Amino acid sequence: xxxxxxxxxxxxxxxxxxxxxxxxxxxxxxxxxxxxxxxxxxxxxxxxxxxxxxxxxxxxxxxxxxxxxxxxxxxxxxxxxxxxxxxxxxxxxxxxxxxxxxxxxxxxxxxxxxx
Amino acid sequence: xxxxxxxxxxxxxxxxxxxxxxxxxxxxxxxxxxxxxxxxxxxxxxxxxxxxxxxxxxxxxxxxxxxxxxxxxxxxxxxxxxxxxxxxxxxxxxxxxxxxxxxxxxxxxxxxxx
Numbered sequence: 001x002x003x004x005x006x007x008x009x010x011x012x013x014x015x016x017x018x019x020x021x022x023x024x025x026x027x028x029x030x031x032x033x034x035x036x037x038x039x040x041x042x043x044x045x046x047x048x049x050x051x052x053x054x055x056x057x058x059x060x061x062x063x064x065x066x067x068x069x070x071x072x073x074x075x076x077x078x079x080x081x082x083x084x085x086x087x088x089x090x091x092x093x094x095x096x097x098x099x100x101x102x103x104x105x106x107x108x109x110x111x112x113x114x115x
Numbered sequence: 116x117x118x119x120x121x122x123x124x125x126x127x128x129x130x131x132x133x134x135x136x137x138x139x140x141x142x143x144x145x146x147x148x149x150x151x152x153x154x155x156x157x158x159x160x161x162x163x164x165x166x167x168x169x170x171x172x173x174x175x176x177x178x179x180x181x182x183x184x185x186x187x188x189x190x191x192x193x194x195x196x197x198x199x200x201x202x203x204x205x206x207x208x209x210x211x212x213x214x215x216x217x218x219x220x221x222x223x224x225x226x227x228x229x
Contacts, residue, residue, distance in 0.1 A: 004158075032215055043205065043219045044159075093159070097215050103149075104217060108158035 002028050004096050006107035013084055014115055021079045021110045023094030029074035030096035034104065035067075038091040050077055084114040117142045119208045121220035128196045129228050136191040136223045138206030148189045149207040149217070150180055159205070165189065176200070201227045 003026040013019050023033060032051050036044040048064075050056040050071035058064045066088075068080040077096075081088055091111050095104040122137040140146060150162040163174025170182040180191045189206060206220040 034215070034217070043221045045219075046216060049216060095159075095217075103161060103164060104215065106151075106159040 002096070002098075002105040004030075004094065004105045004107040006092075006094055006110050008110060009108060010111040010113075012113045012115060015085055016083055018080055018082045019084055019112060021081075021092055021094075021112075023077045023079070023096070023107050025075045025096040025105070028096075028098055028105075030077075031074065031099040032097045033071055033077040034095045034097070035069060035077075035079050036093040036095070038093060038109070040091075044093060047079075081112065084112070086114045088112065089114045117146065117208050117210050117218045119206050119218055119220040121204075121206050121223050123223050124221065125224045125226070127226040127228065130198055131195050134191075134193040134196045134200065134225065136204050136206075136225070138189045138191065138220060139187050140189060140206070140208045141187065142208055142210055144210045147209045148180075148182060149209070150174065150178070150189075150191045151205045151207055153203040153205065153222075155202075162191070162204075196225075196227050198227050198229070201225055 005024045007022045034049050035047045037047050038044045046059050047062045048056045048058045048069050050069050052071050052074050056069035071077040091109050093109040095106045097104045118141045120139045128134050148165040151159045153159050162178050163172045165172045165182045173179045178193045204223045207217050209217050
């Protein structure tokens, strides 16, 4: 089956620093990748949609200058949390979709803790 | 606009008894509907999906769901719960013209007791 990986699986950083999270589709080419955020005991909230080679589309209320998304290839998307603050601490999950398929394949998530 | 409501935030069942997780949706267009499961510290796994074919959908691990347009529901069932079914379950809706954007329900935590 289609596998999506994320790296790192967890990261702790100091307030004010930037953190990059990678999302890779391992055995398929993903035309579209999605980034979600999940707070403890809550549902997933879509942050942005990215298509390979074009700018990401952000959901309302998501700061595009704070959450930088790059989708440089059909197998890699990155999310950079810039100038992280404790309120950015969360579980970040990516998913990848093939153009002809309805289904999204999810990565295992990255737990970010900002001190 | 699309939305999904999971009617139970928490369900507790005994091992070997049926499981019912309720989900209602709202969609302006013909929706696709999914159920995902999330085990602690693991990625989301697709249980089953409805994409305008058969209204009774069979998924993995003995789960199935029935799409009822008149009731705008997509409830998930399993005849006999197993201890390994303890997890968080999400009902998800996608509209065919939304470029794959998924709207997640709030989730239902399933506890299975021996």
